[in-house]
Amino acid sequence: MYYGALEAGGTKMVCAIGDADKNIIDRISIPTGTPDQSLPAMIDYFKKYDISALGIGTFGPADINPNSPTYGSIMRSPKKDWEGFSLYKAFTDALGCLVVVDTDVNAAAWGEYLYGALKGLNSGMYLTVGTGIGGGIISDGRLIHGMEHPETGHILIPRRTGDDIPCTCRFHQSCVEGLASGPMLERRTGMKGKDIPADSPVWDLEAFYIAEALVNYTMCYSVERIVLGGGVMDNKFLFPMIRNYYTELLSGYIDMPQVKDTDTYIVPAGLEGNQGIIGAMNLF
Structure with a gap:
């Protein structure tokens, strides 16, 4: 068979x-x-x-x-x-x-839940950051569905003061996909994400916007772990930057051990793509 x-x-x-x-x-x-x-x-x-x-x-x-x-x-x-x-x-x-x-x-979230970085948990989220941004959420051991798939890439997030470059999303001017996806990195720098130097200031802005989104996902879905994948997240230096901003933006509101240890709460994908x-x- x-x-x-x-x-x-x-x-x-x-x-x-x-x-x-x-x-x-x-x-x-x-x-x-x-x-x-x-x-x-x-x-x-x-x-x-x-x-x-x-x-x-x-x-x-x-x-x-x-x-x-x-x-x-x-x-x-x-x-x-x-x-x-x-x-x-x-x-x-x-x-x-x-x-x-x-x-x-x-499908990616389900794979991580069964065999990867979400294995053994009751809830979790997989977010891909690449050409687009989107995510799958697992709650009580099941994928979340609704009217259609939850559009996690199009939640609206506040822009950082001074960031006035037009968003790449044709529907919104401040959604996380439009502000932090690969095409926006290219619009900001004129370079593909893989070619942008690690010391470029654009990465600080990228980490800030991703962290804003992750705080919202934690608040809304109360997941036990967030897994980040996609081409942009191949830049592993982003993880500590995102974790630092996440802690700052969360401001201690959620007093749970999972979010206090961001090294194990915000993690890379576990199944090698x-x-x-x-x-x-x-x-x-």
Whole structure:
């Protein structure tokens, strides 16, 4: 018996096969073109293994309500070719197996909860900071859903005095994604995040904005740990900066041992970048 997993990203589609115990035994990566370009290769790959079920963690916004008539469809999206496309229908029709669809960050959070930095906890959050910012939240051992996926990247946060560079979000002028994602770092410096020197003052501002968001997540979701992943967080020097600002901004309001030890409360991802595909493999 084999199982399938798909981590549908903005630049690549990672497809994987799991054995009967859901251990990944094979994977491929396919560029994210249009549905007509990308879908046939993915379907052919999964058909070779005659999988019994497929878990999909997809970029969004996506309809992840199983009771919705458009379940598994990409909603309003910057990737116009995918807008309105139903991953659920396409793979159900082609493979004839159980298909479960959730967001990519929910899949990553689930992977961290089962096998990574959130393992053994009752609650936690995974936040990716990269081209976009988004997060998955686990409470009482289950992923949080609602009307749709919680848009943690678009919470509004106060701007630091003197920061008047226009936000990269086309909807908001002070959301965490628009102020702290990779494109905003590039707008601020004219350089890709990986090329910005570690001593650049932009990192202090980056850490401040991420810390503001994390304080809000702690207040709203009361999670036992926050895991930070994504390309921006490959800059490990950001962690102590974020932790320091987090403690300062929290101002002692929450008197719990977890938040007092920020070294173990705000941590890097624990699955070497595989949390998304591992989580997708375990969505069903």
